[in-house]
Amino acid sequence: MTRVSVIGCGNMGGALLRGLARTDSYHLTAIDLDPDALAGVADAADETTDDTAAGVTDADVVVLAVKPNVAEAVLGDLDLSPDQQLVTLAAGLPRGFVAERTDATVVRIMPNLGAETGDVAAAATTEGLTDEVRAMLDDVGEFVEIDESLMDVSTAVNGSGPAFAFYLIDAMKRGGVEGGLDPDQAETLAAQTFKGAAETVLRDDRSVDELIDAVCSPKGTTIEGMEVLWDSDADAAVVDAVAAAEERSRELAEAFDDE
Numbered sequence: 001m002t003r004v005s006v007i008g009c010g011n012m013g014g015a016l017l018r019g020l021a022r023t024d025s026y027h028l029t030a031i032d033l034d035p036d037a038l039a040g041v042a043d044a045a046d047e048t049t050d051d052t053a054a055g056v057t058d059a060d061v062v063v064l065a066v067k068p069n070v071a072e073a074v075l076g077d078l079d080l081s082p083d084q085q086l087v088t089l090a091a092g093l094p095r096g097f098v099a100e101r102t103d104a105t106v107v108r109i110m111p112n113l114g115a116e117t118g119d120v121a122a123a124a125t126t127e128g129l130t131d132e133v134r135a136m137l138d139d140v141g142e143f144v145e146i147d148e149s150l151m152d153v154s155t156a157v158n159g160s161g162p163a164f165a166f167y168l169i170d171a172m173k174r175g176g177v178e179g180g181l182d183p184d185q186a187e188t189l190a191a192q193t194f195k196g197a198a199e200t201v202l203r204d205d206r207s208v209d210e211l212i213d214a215v216c217s218p219k220g221t222t223i224e225g226m227e228v229l230w231d232s233d234a235d236a237a238v239v240d241a242v243a244a245a246e247e248r249s250r251e252l253a254e255a256f257d258d259e
């Protein structure tokens with residue numbers, strides 16, 4: 001059983017804890033200064049504490065899931081040994097910045113909120129990635145190994161990506177509501193449609209263009225909607241959103257270069 005301590009049990013740390021708790025492979029310690037955050041993950045964790053130093057002592061893997069601007073202070077409270085793994089997931093926080101402040105083996109990852117349901121899309125730096133962390137990421141979804149230079153774009157695509165997907169689901173829902181569907185039913189239909197389409201892209205050998213073709217019957221309904229999308233800048237707006245998030249990740253990283 002791998003002992004995992006998660007420091008910072010907010011949106012991301014909480015999702016990871018709940019995802020790992022779905023398996024029986026982990027002893028989970030939740031660490032946070034906020035009692036409400038600890039109460040929110042009490043069902044998933046085996047232990048909860050606001051004592052960071054004590055909470056990480058016996059951990060095989062320590063996950064640093066606090067905001068980037070408090071990471072340095074938290075690292076100062078840790079005294080980890082070389083046989084421990086430190087997983088950092090803060091946007092923009094360079095792996096080297098963390099590695100300079102701990103004796104533990106450090107890997108940088110960019111997960112997303114899908115961890116909660118076992119559907120994470122995560123990227124991990126090849127540097128510092130161990131089989132123990134690979135197994136953890138496997139247990140909460142899918143991951144790819146990348147060079148750290150690609151972490152900013154990964155942060156945009158799969159870290160921020162759920163927000164972009166929520167936005168698109170909401171637009172689809174709005175279309176349904178405008179056509180007269182009940183809002184709850186429209187949300188179910190829109191969200192389940194995105195889920196099914198995502199599964200198809202992941203499992204089917206056909207390209208996205210071929211899959212679009214498979215939905216478009218000749219002179220049918222879909223082609224009418226696709227013509228509207230192809231004539232719009234919808235795809236360019238999504239590409240721009242990814243670029244803006246990527247740029248912000250770079251800016252966050254620059255703040256650590258100055259130190």
Ligand SMILES: NC(=O)C1=CN([C@@H]2O[C@H](COP(=O)(O)OP(=O)(O)OC[C@H]3O[C@@H](n4cnc5c(N)ncnc54)[C@H](O)[C@@H]3O)[C@@H](O)[C@H]2O)C=CC1
Binds near residue numbers: 007052067110
């Ligand atoms: N929210 C998301 O979808 C994703 C977030 N991330 C990264 O995860 C990190 C956390 O983000 P969120 O979960 O969204 O933030 P959050 O604000 O929801 O959670 C942060 C938690 O850290 C706790 N905390 C603050 N100082 C602490 C300390 N000294 N010791 C222990 N706990 C402390 C807070 O009480 C809070 O519960 C960030 O670095 C972010 O870049 C990465 C991928 C996705």
Ligand SMILES: O=C(O)[C@@H]1CCC=N1
Binds near residue numbers: 091155159160
């Ligand atoms: O918005 C953020 O900065 C964090 C990192 C990726 C998702 N949420």
